[in-house]
Amino acid sequence: MLRYAAGRLLAALPVLAIVSLLSFGIVWIVPGDVAVEMAGPTATAEELARLRERLGLTRPWYEQLAGWYGALLRGDLGESILLRQGVAQAIVERLPVTLSLTFTALAIAFVCGTALGVLAAVRAGQAADRVAMGTALVGFSLPDFWLGLVFVYVFAVLLGWLPTGGYVPFSQDPAGWARSMLLPAAALALSQMGLFARMTRAAMLEVLRQDYVRTARAKGMPGWIVIGKHALRNALIPVVTVAGIAAGVLLGGAVVIESVFSLPGVGRLIVGAIQRRDYPVIQGGLLLTATIFVLVNLIVDLLYAALDPRIRHGRR
Amino acid sequence: MSLLSVRDLAVSFGGTRVLEDMSFDIAEGEVLGVVGESGSGKSMTALAIMGLLPMGGSAAGRIRFEDRDLLALPEREMQRLRGERLAMIFQEPMASLNPVFTVGEQIAEVLRRHRGMDRRSAHREAISLLKLVEIAAAERRVDEYPHQLSGGMRQRAMIAIALACRPKLLIADEPTTALDATVQAGILDLLRGLRRELGMAVLLITHDLGVVSDICERVVVMYAGRVAETGAADAIFARPSHPYTQALLAAIPRLDGPIGALPAIGGVVPAPADFPQGCRFAPRCPHALPACEVGPPALRTTVSGTDAACIRVQEVA
């Protein structure tokens, strides 16, 4: 298991190297720079030029590239002038928000999606199946940010049940955290819930045909154990592989949702940095997001192995 | 007083009857063999008894087991019976074991469910069950996954699961078909030994006449969803009465080989939708008369003491 993990990690390194190069490269084709933002909207060209020089933005690109990689190899992502803090710190501060959002959404999507999928598979061909799959497909098709707007309007403004946005750290107030996460996570989760439901249904239908499900019933296991333990454990194996991709999609979706719900997360940090030309943050943020994605997929691979003993023992 | 008494059992899927007029008894401790080609309805008989017919299938008739009518029993009651007094093993041991749980877990689960054992004692019992089915190094194997076991060991593990609660009746659906010849013999020896040891009845489904002659006391020969002939194993092997039974026996040079093609008679078992009106074997039967196609023949007692479904049984036998 450990060797398997190490092998996967090693395979991720070249990918991360390319990721870092892309992160740096994107910034260099973006017009404008941070001085524009810092000077303010009505600054004159002269004021701007002076500020640009003071901020060291006039250095040639290769110098900056060398500087960035040099620092990166020392584990230093550089510093954001706009945010008054190091890029690493800026990201680490927002990571809990984005991870809360992404993983709450992932949990909602996974739990609701598999439940819907199981329901549909067990009642295959019946009305419940059609309703469940219809729900999944509609969820799959709704734009998440639009859904967020609708949620805010309905649940925060009209009904006043939940806050309109903002983030409460879990350590400060777990109930408040849950309240702040519910709407954005639900809006974000819906599309991936559809994905999970469809995957689960297909996998369950496959699994329910298997002999070992019949064995479980022949052993006198009650229906819910047969479905929930013997069948689902097997059906989850292909579903879990999707979780890695879903996490990536959610991470991307979090970008817009964070903006709709005023959550200070990594997505908004990066989008803000793009809009404000905060180069070190764009570079560091993209690099880190991609790294998280790679890591999540690594975890999924390991989870996959944990779920399926055949992989764990290297027989596949 | 028989342990299991099946009367007029019929199984149908939608409008199609795949099995009908199935009647037989098993006494306590008795071994009954059900023989037939694939498609003859023997597996459906087993599944109907277990209440595990595939989706869309329904059973009619009566199945009495220990004074209970299994067909009338609510699912909840059936669940309590399955694995406890009534157990079943299947043909393909790899596919029948759940790949994601250890063998021990799959045995212990039954004990926890029916015997209310706690995790630890169920695990201990699982080890002794593995020893009972003669798996070496049971203490190690108990925590292994099915894919780590050989084919024969998997089937032994399946048997251990089935025997966990010492059932009164074990239904074995082609338990050796998927295994190598040498392994087959081992499994059969095991079954024979265990039956004696535990005193349980066995319903052995097979298309291997050798297996039947080896361990069965009585035999039911099935063809195309109906009983062709039934009686004591000795009698049937010594003097088969039904033309189909005769063909079966003629098809194998020796009793320890499997059924090959039936060289004596052409054609194959018809699909349920194409079952003929009268005697279903008639189209392939060398002795068929126009009268055979009128209606399904009833069982009649033969000179050898078996019952055969053939109107010409006196002449043919």
Next chain:
Amino acid sequence: MLTRRDLGLAAGAAALLPLAKPALAQGARGTVVMAQQAQPPSLDAQVTTAQASRNINLHVYETLFARDEAGNPQPDLAEGVDVSPDGLTYRFSLRDARFHNGKRMTSADVRASLQRYGRVGGSAFIMQPVEAIETPNATTVVVRLKEPSPGFIAGISSPRAPCAIIPEEEAGKDASRIEVIGTGPFRFLEFRPDSHVRLTRFGDYVQNTRYQGMDGFAGRKVANIENIMIRFVPEAGARTAGLQTGEMQILEAIAVPAAQRLRNDRNLVMHEMMPWSFQTLMLNHVQPPMDNPVFRRALQAALDLEEIMAISTDGLYRMTHGWQHPGTTYFAGDVGRPLYNINNKDRARALLREANYRNEEIIMLGDSSFSNHQATIVTAAEQLRSVGINVRTVITDWPTAFSQRTQRTGWHMWALMLGIEPYEGPYGVVGFFSGHQPVQHARDPVIDDCQRRLTTSLAEADRKRAVSDFQARMYDQAIAIKCGDVGIVQATRAQVRDYKPYRIPRMWGISLA
């Protein structure tokens, strides 16, 4: 004989009684949450002209002089100033003030701050004429100029990029690298990017006893609120909803339709500010056919400015032609008025023919970051299209648009809202169109001359004439197009007492019921 300081104290104490009664009775208490759209690009007050920073910085930092309610400079950290008759020497006497780090403010801090402003300041040109800054004693600062600069006090009192006084040891640091330490009534606690800034009452704040109450950014600043939370909420709808649910007490600005809807909500108070800013369309004179004044006049004639204003402000606007606000010192009266909001399509077409317009593509540059800019461009483009001008709208994010407009090519018209500059007076506004890099990219000798007269004439009448001439030239040559005055609505919960709208939501003087 009473000194000026004693007098101030006495007057202040007397004035304090009715005003500070709730404060004295209950002590400073409560947390007020204000929401604004953007986050501050910098908490270095000297550097940035962004409103998002100003909202925060003017609670933390103070300046020698500050603008009063009417926009005129008043002493703040200075007790007063003596200006020599030749206009070359400014002698500031400093009042008692303490920095948030506990240090007492001295002339050395002031000198270092002014010098730093000359290096990094957002309006650093103010310091251009400065020759030397001397500190004869701890409470006196003497600024010597190379040449007269009548706008000097106006400049150092402006909130545009405030010439904040910071501790000497911070003044050596580069732009945006300083610790946030000022002398204001609130001190900085934390900045959570994308979330909020927290300020807390500065216990050792030295109130300016020259005044009785608050007065613009000057006056006596009494902090009745213990904590301030300034949240950055990008979605306007979320800000409005937050105000309605009580999550937030003050909005820097509320969308006009929302303000109209909530006008009668008894839990909320809407505060209209008019004028808040100018909406303008800047023209690039070096891109043909814009180099031809006749073509520019065609644009001037074609536009229906009222429609632009009505749409871009969602209905809160005033049709005013002046490049200074009416009622202020430099307002130039009716100069140029006949050329404002002509909205005559036939005249525009005739001018286009006269200008020999050959369907060249006109790029209208806007940005998606400021909805007024975008709406102005979209509306104006539609109007110009209808008189037969080949228009292409380019709407990018703010930095791209801004970078583009500093180029001489790639754009013809650009929407910009000028808020703080007209409020400051004429210097910033005229400055936009003069100097080495005027926004229109082609220097205009007449405007350059107006700028020179404005910044160097000692007599106010001469300076007024310069502004008047500037305005005449703006219209006559169609240098740029002023669309109208923009208003905004600040909104508070009814529990916020004694709130007076101003250029930023001021948290001193208010209290929570």
Next chain:
Amino acid sequence: MAVAEAAVPMPAKRAKPPGAISRLIAHPSFRWGLLLFGLVAVCGLLADWLAPFDPLRNNFRTRFRPPDETFWFGTDRFGRDILSRTLHGIQVSLRIGLGVALLTALIGGLIGAVAGFWQRADGPLMRVMDALMAFPAVLLAIALAAALGPSELNVIVALSIAYVPRTARVMRAGVLVVREFPFVEGARAIGASPARVLLRHVLPNAMAPLVVQQTYVFALAVLAEAVLSFLGVGPPPPTPTLGGIIADGRDFIQEAPWISLTPGVVIALVVLGLNLMGDGLRDALDPRLRTAIR
């Protein structure tokens, strides 16, 4: 050469097996999907005729009109008709979606084919694809759209770069399967050049999963375009785009919810239709492939 090649038994050249079309039409998902998508698409294509108003025409007298008999879906802050803008917005969204689907099919298909066919190219190419895939597609597209500048074409390019890895992966998987088929071996054995083998024999037979995948990419691109427009990096205003109209309304979600509502529903319909069609396509085209694979 040609003679020799003709001697090699070859499956049908066409990617779709005979009967695929009829199987498709019979598939309920596909039928419903086609109906939904077709309905919306036709509305979009006929926008010039169907739209009651000029989608760009401002009118400050009709600002923020709630839906009524003149403006069926209300008006926005510019006084523009939401229905007319939505109809034209469909056009833009479909152009972008189709553009992305085609461009990714071309680039991703090529990359995937090369990676699947030449093992030496596989490693490097797929590492680059993995790296691209590691960025959340939306984030990558935002950065690229900001870098390239706002225009419809740039949005297509940005989204294509973001979605190319998925297509490449699908294509690669298909090629890996097909290259092991006997007729490919046969073509190689008689000395057909690798490029010819790839283009003539492998690609046409690896096309089915690509077609299915691109239907989903189309749907993803429509959603992503909305996100980009919503964040202000889509096609520039006043171009009516579905995401852009939602963005126009978001500041007035309480006062004028109709602005954002209509385009959101339309996006959902388009995407739903495409997904349904994708499901149908998968079921109709895949069985052949599945039997080929397993």
